[in-house]
Amino acid sequence: xxxxxxxxxxxxxxxxxxxxxxxxxxxxxxxxxxxxxxxxxxxxxxxxxxxxxxxxxxxxxxxxxxxxxxxxxxxxxxxxxxxxxxxxxxxxxxxxxxxxxxxxxxxxxxxxxxxxxxxxxxxxxxxxxxxxxxxxxxxxxxxxxxxxxxxxxxxxxxxxxxxxxxxxxxxxxxxxxxxxxxxxxxxxxxxxxxxxxxxxxxxxxxxxxxxxxxxxxxxxxxxxxxxxxxxxxxxxxxxxxxxxxxxxxxxxxxxxxxxxxxxxxxxxxxxxxxxxxxxxxxxxxxxxxxxxxxxxxxxxxxxxxxxxxxxxxxxxxxxxxxxxxxxxxxxxxxxxxxxxxxxxxxxxxxxxxxxxxxxxxxxxxxxxxxxxxxxxxxxxxxxxxxxxxxxxxxxxxxxxxxxxxxxxxxxxxxxxxxxxxxxxxxxxxxxxxxxxxxxxxxxxxxxxxxxxxxxxxxxxxxxxxxxxxxxxxxxxxxxxxxxxxxxxxxxxxxxx
Amino acid sequence: xxxxxxxxxxxxxxxxxxxxxxxxxxxxxxxxxxxxxxxxxxxxxxxxxxxxxxxxxxxxxxxxxxxxxxxxxxxxxxxxxxxxxxxxxxxxxxxxxxxxxxxxxxxxxxxxxxxxxxxxxxxxxxxxxxxxxxxxxxxxxxxxxxxxxxxxxxxxxxxxxxxxxxxxxxxxxxxxxxxxxxxxxxxxxxxxxxxxxxxxxxxxxxxxxxxxxxxxxxxxxxxxxxxxxxxxxxxxxxxxxxxxxxxxxxxxxxxxxxxxxxxxxxxxxxxxxxxxxxxxxxxxxxxxxxxxxxxxxxxxxxxxxxxxxxxxxxxxxxxxxxxxxxxxxxxxxxxxxxxxxxxxxx
Numbered sequence: 001x002x003x004x005x006x007x008x009x010x011x012x013x014x015x016x017x018x019x020x021x022x023x024x025x026x027x028x029x030x031x032x033x034x035x036x037x038x039x040x041x042x043x044x045x046x047x048x049x050x051x052x053x054x055x056x057x058x059x060x061x062x063x064x065x066x067x068x069x070x071x072x073x074x075x076x077x078x079x080x081x082x083x084x085x086x087x088x089x090x091x092x093x094x095x096x097x098x099x100x101x102x103x104x105x106x107x108x109x110x111x112x113x114x115x116x117x118x119x120x121x122x123x124x125x126x127x128x129x130x131x132x133x134x135x136x137x138x139x140x141x142x143x144x145x146x147x148x149x150x151x152x153x154x155x156x157x158x159x160x161x162x163x164x165x166x167x168x169x170x171x172x173x174x175x176x177x178x179x180x181x182x183x184x185x186x187x188x189x190x191x192x193x194x195x196x197x198x199x200x201x202x203x204x205x206x207x208x209x210x211x212x213x214x215x216x217x218x219x220x221x222x223x224x225x226x227x228x229x230x231x232x233x234x235x236x237x238x239x240x241x242x243x244x245x246x247x248x249x250x251x252x253x254x255x256x257x258x259x260x261x262x263x264x265x266x267x268x269x270x271x272x273x274x275x276x277x278x279x280x281x282x283x284x285x286x287x288x289x290x291x292x293x294x295x296x297x298x299x300x301x302x303x304x305x306x307x308x309x310x311x312x313x314x315x316x317x318x319x320x321x322x323x324x325x326x327x328x329x330x331x332x333x334x335x336x337x338x339x340x341x342x343x344x345x346x347x348x349x350x351x352x353x354x355x356x357x358x359x360x361x362x363x364x365x366x367x368x369x370x371x372x373x374x375x376x377x378x379x380x381x382x383x384x385x386x387x388x389x390x391x392x393x394x395x396x397x398x399x400x401x402x403x404x405x406x407x408x409x410x411x412x413x414x415x416x417x418x419x420x421x422x423x424x425x426x427x428x429x430x431x432x433x434x435x436x437x438x439x440x441x442x443x444x445x446x447x448x449x450x451x452x453x454x455x456x457x458x459x460x461x462x463x464x465x466x467x468x469x470x471x472x473x474x475x476x477x478x479x480x481x482x483x484x485x486x487x488x489x490x491x492x493x494x495x496x
Numbered sequence: 497x498x499x500x501x502x503x504x505x506x507x508x509x510x511x512x513x514x515x516x517x518x519x520x521x522x523x524x525x526x527x528x529x530x531x532x533x534x535x536x537x538x539x540x541x542x543x544x545x546x547x548x549x550x551x552x553x554x555x556x557x558x559x560x561x562x563x564x565x566x567x568x569x570x571x572x573x574x575x576x577x578x579x580x581x582x583x584x585x586x587x588x589x590x591x592x593x594x595x596x597x598x599x600x601x602x603x604x605x606x607x608x609x610x611x612x613x614x615x616x617x618x619x620x621x622x623x624x625x626x627x628x629x630x631x632x633x634x635x636x637x638x639x640x641x642x643x644x645x646x647x648x649x650x651x652x653x654x655x656x657x658x659x660x661x662x663x664x665x666x667x668x669x670x671x672x673x674x675x676x677x678x679x680x681x682x683x684x685x686x687x688x689x690x691x692x693x694x695x696x697x698x699x700x701x702x703x704x705x706x707x708x709x710x711x712x713x714x715x716x717x718x719x720x721x722x723x724x725x726x727x728x729x730x731x732x733x734x735x736x737x738x739x740x741x742x743x744x745x746x747x748x749x750x751x752x753x754x755x756x757x758x759x760x761x762x763x764x765x766x767x768x769x770x771x772x773x774x775x776x777x778x779x780x781x782x783x784x785x786x787x788x789x790x791x792x793x794x795x796x797x798x799x800x801x802x803x804x805x806x807x808x809x810x811x812x813x814x815x816x817x818x819x820x821x822x823x824x825x826x827x828x829x830x831x832x833x834x835x836x837x838x839x840x841x842x
Contacts, residue, residue: 302715323717332715340715343708345775354705355716357698365698407716 005067006031006194007052007083007163012061014047014218021047022058022218029163034185034195036209040238040487041288041452044218045198049167052196053085054078066162084156088168090148094141099123101140102155126154130184146177153184157193164188165196170204171289182208200287202231202491214238235491239454239483247434247459252279252441254462257314259415259446261299264308268294270470271308276415281437281447283461285486291470292450293335296419299448300325300332312415326358328415331408333401335419335450341404344393348385349374351392351403356410377406381436398429405436416440419450434460454483466490511781513824514769517817518788525795533799542798546674556790557679558742560783562761563768564690565734567782568727569630570765571694573707573774574623576616576728577634579735579761581641583754586612586739588645591654591749601660605740612739613732620728624721638758645751655748664745679741686734691779703727707774764789767817788817 007029014022021044029035039045050056052063054075063070065081072078078085092101099120108115123136132150134143140151149169156164166185170178185208189195199205205212206226213223214237221237255278264272269291276282284292297303299310301319310319312328319325325332334340343351349367352374357365374388381402385395392403401421408416421437422430437447437460451457457464464481466474466489474489525543534540542548562579569576586608593599593607619637623630663682667675694700705713706720714720742753768785770777792813796806 300715321719322715323719326717334715340709340711343705343712343775346704346708350701350704354701354713354718357701358717363697363699365701366696 004030006065008064009051010062010064012051012063013059014051014056015059020218022051022061025061025215025218026220027213029194029196030211031194032189032192033210034189034197034208036205036212037196037198037215038205038212038234038238039215040454043215043238045215046167047218048215049085049087049165049196049198052078052083052163052165079159079161082160082162083165084159084161084163085165086149086152086156086167086169088171090145090152092140092148092151094139096140097136098127098134098138098140098143098151098154099136101151102126102136102158106159122158123154126157129157130154131180131187144174144177145171146173146180149173149177149181150184153188157188161193163194163196165198167198168200168289169197170199170201178204200289200491202234205234206231235484235487238487247431247455249434249438249459250442252438253444254279255444258312259448260311262309262311264295264298264305264310266306266308267298267303268470269298272467272472273308274465274472274475276446276448278444278446279441280462281441281449281460283457283464283481284448284450284467285457285464285490286467287490288452290467290490292467293419294470295467296332296334296417296448296450300330300417302332323358326355326411326413329411329413330415330417331355331411331413332417333404333408333419333421335423337400337404341407342392342400345391347389347391348378348383348395348403349388352377352406352410355407356412359411373410374406377409380409381406382432396429398425398432401425401429401433405433414445416445416447417450418447420452421449422451422453422456430456454486457486458482468492510769510778511784513821514767514781514784514788514817517820518784518791521788521791521795521813525791525799528799529795543795546671548794548798550674550676550680552787552790552794553680554677554745555794556786557677557683558738558745559757559760559764559790560683560786561679561686561734561738561741562757563764563782563786564686564779565727565731566761566765567768567770567777567779568690568694568703569731570762570770570772571707571774571777572703572724572727573710574630574724574727575634575762575772576619576731577631577758578619578637578641579731580754580757580759581638581645582612582615582735583739583742583757584645584751585641585648586736587743587753588649588654588749588751590660590739590743591656592648594656594659595654595749605660608740609733609736612736613729616728616732616735617725620725623728624724649749649751651751653748653750656743658747660740660744661747662744663741664743664747677745679745682737682741686737687779687783694779704775707771707776709775760789763814767814767821769821789814 005028009025009027012022012025025044025048027048037045037048047056051058052072054072054077057073063072070081072081072083093104096104102123103119108119120136127134127136130150130153134147134150140148143151153164169181173181182204185195185197197208209226211223211225212229212234214221214234216238257275258278259276262273272295274282284295286292294303298305299319301321301324304320310317317328319328322332338344343354349370353365353370356373371388377383378385378388383399383402383406385399392400395403418437422433425433441447449460458481461481464476464486465472466476466486468490476485526541529541529543530536530538566576566579590604590608593604594601615637619633622628622633663678666678668681669675694703702713702718702723705716705718706723710720739754743749746753764785765777765782766772766785767788768777768781768783770782792810793806796809801809
């Protein structure tokens with residue numbers, strides 16, 4: 001092992017039931033370098049972070065820290081070893097002051113009382129070192145995103161970390177905050193600290209990195225010194241998937257426009273316009289956090305629009321609540337089925353009919369009819385369950401997703417919004433969901449599909465809209481729909 | 497389809513364990529009285545006397561009515577701590593208007609309905625339109641009602657001297673010794689209505705849906721805010737009915753007439769199998785829970801337990817009953833889990 005390596009990972013394997021995430025992953029990090037990691041959604045970036053921060057333990061493989069073999073079995077060990085992870089979401093206590101946040105868990109004491117004076121003066125030193133004008137007494141919740149990120153970095157320094165991992169640190173940053181953060185990081189690297197930097201934003205990567213590692217499907221594809229890397233090469237390495245992974249879907253006849261969005265804004269989405277036709281599936285692509293889910297939410301009235309209009313079947317329609325959307329024959333299969341799709345503690349016959357109640361006449365809901373309706377969708381969607389009285393929490397992920405589908409099929413919808421339709425579902429169940437989607441298209445329904453799964457987007461979509469930072473940046477048809485194009489527009493860069 | 501049947505049984509028998517606990521308690525009461533108190537002479541066992549049974553039913557009927565609307569609110573994920581003090585406020589207010597101001601008693605009853613529903617709607621508006629916990633909002637209203645009560649009464653009770661007796665003093669005479677009071681009939685009728693609403697109407701399904709997963713319920717087209725508002729309105733109606741029955745029975749507006757009722761009611765609802773977290777519960781479970789707590793109090797009196805020890809015993813029995821139902825529901829869940837492991841579900 002060369003002397004200048006601080007961290008080395010060799011042959012890391014990690015799998016979850018049904019999915020192999022890391023299949024012999026290698027990685028090394030030099031002292032005092034900024035090492036950027038690039039990869040598509042789901043390439044294994046977050047698994048890498050979780051292994052290094054002790055949230056996951058690898059199934060096999062070795063990790064060397066400063067030349068010594070280390071087992072990072074939990075987050076505490078990771079921190080003691082000297083690895084500090086700064087997650088995308090803030091992990092600070094918003095109601096406490098900066099110095100209290102910096103010392104939480106490692107408070108300095110004088111006898112049995114807190115040594116406030118020393119904590120404050122040391123906090124001040126570190127903040128000054130970071131060229132920050134934050135005071136130790138400021139309340140963290142009142143700082144902006146950039147300020148909070150600075151406090152998290154300060155906390156890492158205070159604990160004498162030697163490796164700092166930053167996951168998408170600049171989401172929701174202003175341009176000056178980004179510049180400030182990148183300058184701080186460069187300065188820290190010069191002082192000998194090693195930084196792993198994960199970002200979707202190609203311009204940040206090219207501004208800051210010493211080396212860049214590209215991962216795909218849980219494998220390291222390549223590592224470059226920044227001077228040897230071009231944007232073109234970066235994208236080629238990020239894509240390039242085996243064609244046999246692609247699902248072959250059947251065609252459906254595309255008819256008249258049934259859904260039209262004009263200049264929709266709100267909920268973090270800016271000025272989105274598009275149309276969907278009968279029998280057409282439009283894919284919404286983009287990196288995580290690019291505003292795809294937020295768009296789906298305003299289409300369905302789950303969140304409010306601030307401007308713009310929606311027309312359904314040629315009629316201008318005001319979709320202010322999900323109830324409006326359902327009455328207009330829309331439905332929304334959300335990204336997180338457990339949080340927003342299912343009633344986990346309730347049986348299937350209490351889940352499937354619930355959305356249809358607003359569309360059927362009369363105040364009654366006879367259990368017999370509900371059981372019949374539930375049984376109908378169990379048969380139609382081939383849901384594997386011992387009975388209609390099974391509690392939904394005891395079903396597998398794929399079957400739970402089908403319960404969500406059943407709930408919406410029962411409303412007899414025409415416009416389907418799918419957000420990550422196959423997340424956390426194994427391959428067999430995935431194909432079944434695709435088949436169901438194609439059947440919907442053939443029956444003349446329209447589908448808007450938000451997805452992070454590249455093969456899924458490419459195989460299923462008639463048209464792909466790419467989003468970046470809340471705006472639609474590209475509209476791709478037929479032959480233009482390929483990984484390189486989608487990725488190129490998703491991460492920005494200068495090629496537009 | 498053996499597993500099919502066993503699962504059906506699990507889902508149909510959600511009140512079975514609490515019902516068994518009730519039977520065990522009744523048996524225990526009879527045995528204790530038989531062996532320890534009445535020296536093995538069954539004819540002297542006071543607990544099984546018709547008069548005593550009618551008495552227990554009457555004693556618990558007011559709590560029972562309040563517990564029904566509390567069940568709706570708790571299944572939907574809310575709670576209302578103000579019901580006891582609201583009862584004091586409404587009851588003394590009614591007595592004041594009937595006695596001191598000399599108003600027509602049925603007019604006062606109608607006004608009480610309006611006031612109760614109105615105040616509950618105000619509380620429901622605050623709870624459903626803000627993110628403030630129902631616990632805190634209703635705690636605030638508890639204090640407000642208590643203040644109103646003392647402003648009206650100055651701490652003294654107001655007797656209504658033989659007026660407004662219909663609700664509390666009308667009986668259905670089955671035998672001379674076994675007379676069922678009107679509040680009991682009201683309680684049973686309302687239980688049937690709430691059971692029907694929960695089981696056979698869209699309204700009922702929505703109660704469970706809102707408590708089971710509020711976001712999913714909203715996305716399924718339920719106007720969650722207005723729905724919660726409706727539930728608090730219904731709660732107002734039930735509190736008004738319970739208050740009228742209580743006032744009519746006591747014949748006096750006592751500033752302590754509803755004191756501590758919220759604890760009694762919530763205990764009964766939870767004993768009856770409603771989850772504090774929402775999404776689970778039913779009318780008959782609550783019915784049994786109310787009955788059980790009533791029987792425990794009554795039995796401790798009959799057996800002659802020192803009143804101070806009664807609190808301790810009652811508390812311990814409540815915890816025991818809830819533990820037993822919890823254990824049995826855990827067992828039911830693990831049965832379904834095993835079934836899942838045995839069956840390959842994609």
